[in-house]
Amino acid sequence: MALLEIKDLHACVGEKEILKGVNLCFEPGEVHAIMGPNGCGKSTLSAVIAGHPSFQITQGDILFKGQSILNQTPDVRANKGIFLAFQHPVELPGVGLAQFLKTALNAKRSFLGQAQMDGVQFMKHMNLRAKALGITPDMLKRPVNVGFSGGEKKRLETFQMAMLEPDFCILDEMDSGLDVDALKVVGQGLSVMREPNRSFMIITHHDDLLQYIQPDKVSIMRDGQIVTTGGVDLVHQVEEQGYDHFR
Amino acid sequence: MIISDNRFFLSSTAGVVVERPASSKWIFQVSENGFLQGDFLQVNGDLDISVLLNGIDAKCELNCGYLLNDNNKINIKIHVEHKCSKTISNQQIRGLATGNGEACFNGTITIPHNSQKCDGHQNHRAVILSDTARVLSVPQLEIWADDVKCAHGSAIGPLNKEQLFYLQTRGLTESQARKILLSSFFNHFSSMEFDGIIQDWMAHYV
Incomplete structure (x- = not known):
């Protein structure tokens, strides 16, 4: 069974239709890159999967682990296992990162019926990944995303x-605005997360990040629809010829 | 829920003469090198604070919060006067408003001709949680000296939807996300006692 399946998805903002019948399928463990020109609907697609309230779904469905998630709030989707890494993460003044992550982690654990993590367990879990x-440690104490550089926010x-x-x-344009060193850190961070049951949808414009996490599939999106799906050679085709001949 | 009175907590009054001619009125005279640091939490009625920075290197930090509900009316007036050069002031005012309440913040920083190299800051932010609550903000700078730094800002509106969405995508319910954002609003207070009052208020009104 596919981990996530998008079927003929149409979505609007106000009167404007942005997604015009998207079909995509993500198998467990699959890394699937989505490429497409600016304004084709890539970021809308990621926001819609995560449950952003500004978009109305007018047709189609999104199935996660075989069940429709369209009627579920963003927090339920998150706790079921969907994560959106933002292209432009918002700043949360006054909200400490570590405290916020502990609340988030325990929200997920209680949703899944698991025991809460205490302070010591949480610190171990966090420090390992932070390193x-x-x-x-200074970044962990600061408010979420406040005063962080573009690269730090992506990290x-x-x-x-x-x-x-x-x-x-x-991952919505995780590689935009990153210098080579930051890209390496993020790329390596992603590649170690690759697991047989975890899938990635990587929205990108370049093959830089994909060098670290090689995609199994690449789809090209244009004007709210997926126009082609293929292998990694599509990335090179885009880099050489642009999007014009994908219709 | 009734919070019986308006709260204050003065964490530093070094070199400060404090007068309180009425329960809602405060006058602070800060002398050379003096430091005033005070927290004020208003749930109803008037609060009128005057700070006079009378000597070189006098400093004040004022943290005010207000919690507005039902048909309450809150009126906060703060006047900081930099009467001497090299004086520093920082005011942070935060409010939450719900019900049919009405809050008015009137804040003035005055820097006369001869007070050079002063640094004055005033920032007022309020979140409106109902369709009928009203918040009025009147920030004013009266600056006559030419070599000073002075800034004020005021922002009133509902909770930021993108911040709420971000927190929800991390697995927090909308209600948890609201509480985190609203609590973070008041973390400039040094008094722990205020935290409890704010949490109780939010549990009841948010």
């Missing part, structure tokens, strides 16, 4: 993903 991604998104251990990871 791997170069998150300093924090990867870190939160590693903390919450989701089954389905959506």
